[in-house]
Amino acid sequence: MAGTKLLLEGRVSVKCFLLGLSVVLIPLIRTSFGHLDWVFDYLTETPGKIAICMHIAVVNGLLLITYRAPLYKIAVRACFLGFTFGCGLIISFSETTWTYFGWYMCSLSFFHYSEYLVTAVINPRSLSLDSFLLNHSMEYTLAAVSSWVEFTVEKLTVPGGLSSFSFTPFKNVHVQVNSFPKPEHGAEIQDFSLCVSVSELKQLHWLSFLGLFMVLCGEGLRKAAMLTAGSNFNHIVQNEKARSHVLVTDGVYAYFRHPSYVGWFYWSIGTQILLCNPVCTLGYTIASWRFFRERIEEEEVSLINFFAEDYVEYKKKVPTGLPFISGIRVN
Numbered sequence: 001m002a003g004t005k006l007l008l009e010g011r012v013s014v015k016c017f018l019l020g021l022s023v024v025l026i027p028l029i030r031t032s033f034g035h036l037d038w039v040f041d042y043l044t045e046t047p048g049k050i051a052i053c054m055h056i057a058v059v060n061g062l063l064l065i066t067y068r069a070p071l072y073k074i075a076v077r078a079c080f081l082g083f084t085f086g087c088g089l090i091i092s093f094s095e096t097t098w099t100y101f102g103w104y105m106c107s108l109s110f111f112h113y114s115e116y117l118v119t120a121v122i123n124p125r126s127l128s129l130d131s132f133l134l135n136h137s138m139e140y141t142l143a144a145v146s147s148w149v150e151f152t153v154e155k156l157t158v159p160g161g162l163s164s165f166s167f168t169p170f171k172n173v174h175v176q177v178n179s180f181p182k183p184e185h186g187a188e189i190q191d192f193s194l195c196v197s198v199s200e201l202k203q204l205h206w207l208s209f210l211g212l213f214m215v216l217c218g219e220g221l222r223k224a225a226m227l228t229a230g231s232n233f234n235h236i237v238q239n240e241k242a243r244s245h246v247l248v249t250d251g252v253y254a255y256f257r258h259p260s261y262v263g264w265f266y267w268s269i270g271t272q273i274l275l276c277n278p279v280c281t282l283g284y285t286i287a288s289w290r291f292f293r294e295r296i297e298e299e300e301v302s303l304i305n306f307f308a309e310d311y312v313e314y315k316k317k318v319p320t321g322l323p324f325i326s327g328i329r330v331n
């Protein structure tokens, strides 16, 4: 039964994710006809918008014809995530200052889709629409929307951010300032010797690369944890022990007691660093740290009930993996 679920629902989700992802073919086809370059304009200009709308209509029509509920509900979500991933790719490879938002769209859609797919592989019995984690919680949705708002507002209203600063003891220094609005040529900085280089707040490349690195490592660690724990992994923390539930202490669980939470923690902060969102970076760090501290304590109460001395011994040897979180106290 569980194997059938993987075969059917997992396969439907893969097909539909790829169907949504096929949006990347439109600019490729147009480019090969010499009409349009692989550029962001593609999404903003009228022919591009029409092509996207037609793609959405055709793909949705196909899904409606092919699937009935409950498979349709899986299909439409997987397709939406594939479509978002595809649009993220188009933006990422375009000549635009929205490149990092494209990276973010790819990170977010890949995370949610792969949660479903990996659950289908490791624990098909627990597979449901919730495995996409799209409706995780009100707070989660609010956090995502806040980051889009912060990115857009700062992008449109705060074009300048301090990127480097140096001090020199000479007077009447002419400096090259890379700022907004850009000065003509070598702006003169009055009578004192302050040399400032300013660049766009949302174009701090090294910071976005750092964010992307965190996203990739966090995603990798989380999926490694899910694959290691196998059927013992469940998106819903279990309060009753299943007969098949065993304590996992190998692989990434030999380094961290809660590797999937460690991965998710750094992934979520990484998404905000990638977007150069200062407010959300701080907000996400505090909110997710508090969330995981509580969650780990609750989970460890159940794990001690399930595995008694074995878990207590494991807990003594292996840290949680999250900074300043030690888990439930055991006397």
Ligand SMILES: C[S@@+](CC[C@H](N)C(=O)[O-])C[C@H]1O[C@@H](n2cnc3c(N)ncnc32)[C@H](O)[C@@H]1O
Residues within 6 Å of the ligand: 225, 229, 232, 233, 234, 235, 236, 237, 238, 246, 247, 248, 249, 253, 257, 258, 259, 260, 261, 262, 299, 302, 303
């Ligand atoms: C969302 S998973 C998170 C697992 C783990 N906290 C992590 O971060 O990788 C939650 C489920 O995993 C189970 N679980 C957590 N640690 C486990 C371990 N070391 N061995 C087996 N099951 C574990 C819990 O009982 C719970 O039902």
